[in-house]
Amino acid sequence: MKFLLKSSISALYHTKWKDCISRLSVSTWSPLATAFNTRPGRKLNFGAAISNTGLFNLPELRSHEGFYELQNRAIQDSERLIAESQDPKRSRKMVAIFDELSDTLCKVADLAEFIRIADPRPDYAQAAEDACVSISGIVEKLNTDRNLYSALRNTVDNSDKFSTTLVDNHVSRLFLFDFEQCGIHLPEAQRQRVVHLNDTILQLGQRFMSGAVTPRIVSKSVIPESIREYFTVEGEHIVVSGVFGDSPNPLAREAAYKVFFCPDQQQEIIISELLRLRYELARTCGFPTYGHRALKASTAETPSMVMEFLNTLGGELKKHTDDDFKTMAEMKRSDSSFNTSLCPWDTAYYTQVAKRDWLQVGSSEFSPYLSLGSCMEGLNTLVNKLYGISFVNDPVETGEVWAEDIYKLAVTHEEEGLLGHIYCDFYERKGKPNQDCHFTIRGGKELPDGSYQNPIVVLMLNFPTPRWSSPSLLTPGMLENLFHEMGHAMHSMLARTKYQHVTGTRCSTDFAEVPSVLMEYFAADPRVLASFARHFQTQEKMPDDMLTRLCASKHLFAASEMQLQVFYSVLDQVYHGAHPLERSLVDTLAELQNKYYGIPHVPNSAFHLRFSHLVGYGAKYYSYLLSRAVASWIWYQYFEQEPLNRHSGERYRRECLAHGGGKPSRELVAQFLGKEVTPSNLVYSLVNEIYKKRRTIEKLRNRKC
Numbered sequence: 001m002k003f004l005l006k007s008s009i010s011a012l013y014h015t016k017w018k019d020c021i022s023r024l025s026v027s028t029w030s031p032l033a034t035a036f037n038t039r040p041g042r043k044l045n046f047g048a049a050i051s052n053t054g055l056f057n058l059p060e061l062r063s064h065e066g067f068y069e070l071q072n073r074a075i076q077d078s079e080r081l082i083a084e085s086q087d088p089k090r091s092r093k094m095v096a097i098f099d100e101l102s103d104t105l106c107k108v109a110d111l112a113e114f115i116r117i118a119d120p121r122p123d124y125a126q127a128a129e130d131a132c133v134s135i136s137g138i139v140e141k142l143n144t145d146r147n148l149y150s151a152l153r154n155t156v157d158n159s160d161k162f163s164t165t166l167v168d169n170h171v172s173r174l175f176l177f178d179f180e181q182c183g184i185h186l187p188e189a190q191r192q193r194v195v196h197l198n199d200t201i202l203q204l205g206q207r208f209m210s211g212a213v214t215p216r217i218v219s220k221s222v223i224p225e226s227i228r229e230y231f232t233v234e235g236e237h238i239v240v241s242g243v244f245g246d247s248p249n250p251l252a253r254e255a256a257y258k259v260f261f262c263p264d265q266q267q268e269i270i271i272s273e274l275l276r277l278r279y280e281l282a283r284t285c286g287f288p289t290y291g292h293r294a295l296k297a298s299t300a301e302t303p304s305m306v307m308e309f310l311n312t313l314g315g316e317l318k319k320h321t322d323d324d325f326k327t328m329a330e331m332k333r334s335d336s337s338f339n340t341s342l343c344p345w346d347t348a349y350y351t352q353v354a355k356r357d358w359l360q361v362g363s364s365e366f367s368p369y370l371s372l373g374s375c376m377e378g379l380n381t382l383v384n385k386l387y388g389i390s391f392v393n394d395p396v397e398t399g400e401v402w403a404e405d406i407y408k409l410a411v412t413h414e415e416e417g418l419l420g421h422i423y424c425d426f427y428e429r430k431g432k433p434n435q436d437c438h439f440t441i442r443g444g445k446e447l448p449d450g451s452y453q454n455p456i457v458v459l460m461l462n463f464p465t466p467r468w469s470s471p472s473l474l475t476p477g478m479l480e481n482l483f484h485e486m487g488h489a490m491h492s493m494l495a496r497t498k499y500q501h502v503t504g505t506r507c508s509t510d511f512a513e514v515p516s517v518l519m520e521y522f523a524a525d526p527r528v529l530a531s532f533a534r535h536f537q538t539q540e541k542m543p544d545d546m547l548t549r550l551c552a553s554k555h556l557f558a559a560s561e562m563q564l565q566v567f568y569s570v571l572d573q574v575y576h577g578a579h580p581l582e583r584s585l586v587d588t589l590a591e592l593q594n595k596y597y598g599i600p601h602v603p604n605s606a607f608h609l610r611f612s613h614l615v616g617y618g619a620k621y622y623s624y625l626l627s628r629a630v631a632s633w634i635w636y637q638y639f640e641q642e643p644l645n646r647h648s649g650e651r652y653r654r655e656c657l658a659h660g661g662g663k664p665s666r667e668l669v670a671q672f673l674g675k676e677v678t679p680s681n682l683v684y685s686l687v688n689e690i691y692k693k694r695r696t697i698e699k700l701r702n703r704k705c
């Protein structure tokens with residue numbers, strides 16, 4: 001019965017796929033654009049029995065039970081590799097053994113983690129979850145294996161018996177550092193304490209994250225009757241599940257902000273404890289603060305460098321942010337009868353208003369020009385011009401993917417051939433996490449026989465499902481997300497690292513967003529956009545005026561938005577500095593907001609209790625700004641003059657992307673840009689960019705007047 005069902009689906013998709021081919025002859029859409037403007041194709045299986053290739057073409061995963069087979073094999077293989085690491089007659093470098101051990105476990109763990117999250121079938125999701133638990137059990141055991149640790153430590157301290165390269169040494173040190181995160185190098189009592197701290201921090205983190213998004217329920221009487229219509233009323237209560245950034249009513253915005261961010265004793269206790277324990281953890285492991293521990297092996301390297309970067313940036317932004325806030329305050333005054341100053345709940349709203357009134361952006365006029373097919377075609381053109389690479393739509397086999405409507409792209413270089421595969425899980429579906437994400441399913445690495453293990457990644461996005469009447473039409477924001485995530489995917493595809501431990505996106509957090517943010521620059525460039533934005537029905541190109549307005553809309557109030565990010569980053573740094581803090585968390589918040597942000601702290605509000613990134617980033621929230629600074633620098637130095645320049649693309653590929661995390665990122669950036677990575681160099685291009693953006697907006701506004 002099941003087979004029959006699959007057979008009919010397969011046939012149906014093949015018919016549609018054939019449809020696309022025939023339509024191609026009467027239109028000028030490329031095969032790739034056509035493929036993404038219809039639902040994904042399936043290969044037609046001939047013969048009576050339908051062969052199920054298994055998830056990601058792994059024959060074990062023809063059934064969910066295959067996860068048990070995979071995890072058992074991973075256990076056996078890791079035992080063999082551990083034995084090899086202890087063998088005095090081993091015939092290869094220690095780092096190669098460690099990388100294979102890591103690959104053996106990651107291949108199952110990453111795959112299982114993805115399927116656990118993404119697969120709508122309960123049996124697969126459950127088997128994947130079991131595999132995750134089982135693999136993390138093995139990892140925990142390995143983390144306490146002192147013989148394994150000593151073997152690695154010995155080669156790092158006294159060099160390996162085989163000659164090693166800079167990459168070998170760098171990756172060995174990264175492995176060693178990971179090992180020491182669990183305190184294996186410490187006396188037993190301290191090691192036990194580190195294990196306990198890690199556990200407790202993990203649990204507190206989960207509780208804090210869930211508390212950070214929990215709606216606040218208050219008595220109806222708290223909200224004035226005149227604005228109750230804006231809220232969700234449940235009996236005698238009002239449920240506030242977020243701030244009303246877009247609401248035109250200033251009182252409703254204010255009320256939502258104050259209720260949502262009001263102090264919460266439970267959250268306060270959790271986050272205070274979490275920060276205190278992180279500090280203790282760092283001290284136990286020999287670091288001055290948790291920030292020092294988190295920043296080891298990053299581009300910034302030390303908390304003092306991060307603070308200098310943030311302080312310099314904050315100082316340089318000041319002049320521009322004052323203008324932004326003045327403009328918004330004027331808008332507020334002319335907009336309402338309330339003569340109040342600008343408040344934190346106003347900025348998102350007036351940015352929307354400016355988009356609408358100054359640039360006429362916000363209506364649905366753009367989406368028809370941004371069909372998924374034309375955007376994918378745009379990406380294809382871009383990577384083709386920059387790197388000589390093509391995306392080839394490869395219909396999936398029966399059983400290869402976890403849900404309907406998944407596309408598979410073969411990433412192919414004009415001379416080097418196949419580089420890897422990107423599975424595109426692009427459409428909304430029930431139960432799918434509403435978060436755009438790049439997953440590494442299998443990392444690239446050199447294999448012992450000299451061949452290369454090609455990477456496999458999944459891009460997960462949440463675009464509208466195509467309808468009979470139209471393909472998936474993206475908003476400008478979705479277009480930006482698509483380019484961003486594709487930046488991560490290209491990092492994975494083009495990193496030809498020796499080791500999977502440092503493949504593509506497995507680099508320092510503050511460098512990992514560089515390739516993705518750089519892609520946002522391409523997506524916001526009128527010349528690039530003009531190369532692909534075409535109306536899905538008429539194929540008419542997006543008119544110049546629309547292109548200009550769309551690109552400019554990303555520049556609105558960019559300085560004040562960046563200043564807000566500076567403030568959040570400083571908050572994250574200070575919270576992860578030396579403990580006990582000089583003041584309470586909320587007083588620290590107020591002090592930093594008043595110092596770093598143009599709109600003062602609102603008394604009796606506690607933003608930090610909703611700032612869930614404190615958990616996930618932990619002293620690395622600045623990474624986004626730093627990555628943006630590096631991306632901006634790269635853009636202006638290499639691509640702004642000529643975005644589709646092959647020579648620049650090749651250099652960027654060879655000198656940045658190819659290394660993954662195999663080279664310390666600070667060194668990599670400095671060599672590529674020909675300048676030292678200092679706070680002032682980083683800030684220079686960001687601020688210069690803000691200046692240019694303001695000029696563009698001013699010109700457009702004057703034109704309208």
Ligand SMILES: [Zn+2]
Pocket residue numbers: 484488513516
């Ligand atoms: Zn990203």
